[in-house]
Amino acid sequence: MPFEGDVWRVTKKGRDALKGSSATGRWSPSGEFEVLYASLDPVGAYAEIGYRLSLEPVWPSRIEHEIHQINLHLQRSLDLADLSQLPDLGVNIARYKTFEYEATQAVASAAHFLEFDGLVVPSARYDCSNIVVFLDRIGENHRLEVCETKPVDWSDWKQRRPA
Numbered sequence: 001m002p003f004e005g006d007v008w009r010v011t012k013k014g015r016d017a018l019k020g021s022s023a024t025g026r027w028s029p030s031g032e033f034e035v036l037y038a039s040l041d042p043v044g045a046y047a048e049i050g051y052r053l054s055l056e057p058v059w060p061s062r063i064e065h066e067i068h069q070i071n072l073h074l075q076r077s078l079d080l081a082d083l084s085q086l087p088d089l090g091v092n093i094a095r096y097k098t099f100e101y102e103a104t105q106a107v108a109s110a111a112h113f114l115e116f117d118g119l120v121v122p123s124a125r126y127d128c129s130n131i132v133v134f135l136d137r138i139g140e141n142h143r144l145e146v147c148e149t150k151p152v153d154w155s156d157w158k159q160r161r162p163a
Helices: 042-054 083-089 102-113 154-160
Strands: 003-012 035-039 065-074 077-079 118-122 129-134 143-151
Touching: 003 042, 035 042, 042 065, 042 129, 042 154, 065 129, 083 102, 102 118, 102 129
Parallel strands: 077 118
Antiparallel strands: 003 035, 003 065, 035 129, 065 143, 118 129
């Protein structure tokens, strides 16, 4: 299905908002292909990075972040946003919020092999959907454009974040 709309992504200040990663992630098998993770909800973008930062023994207060609003158009994304779909694909949804990535990485590898350009998936950190863009599938019929960038105020976010 085509995907068109705005998505949000939090990055370290100064990092190219459209640069992906080939590191191991929930929907990215290490080294296989480069992906860009974003959220369909700005609160979800904060929650994803805020969760990682909260795992540190001390909140890393010297690192500055930015939130980017990105206008995205994909030609052929795979919609897996409904968590109840995932068990049929070998994903244990009771363990979805953990760091057990083997099944989701296998799904991403299969989708990439089948030439999808991205996945719409459930967020593990907030009640919204995320999008995973396979950057090597982005061509002239796609759009990936930063519309707005703002600094992140983690102090404010920590006070207002959903439980």
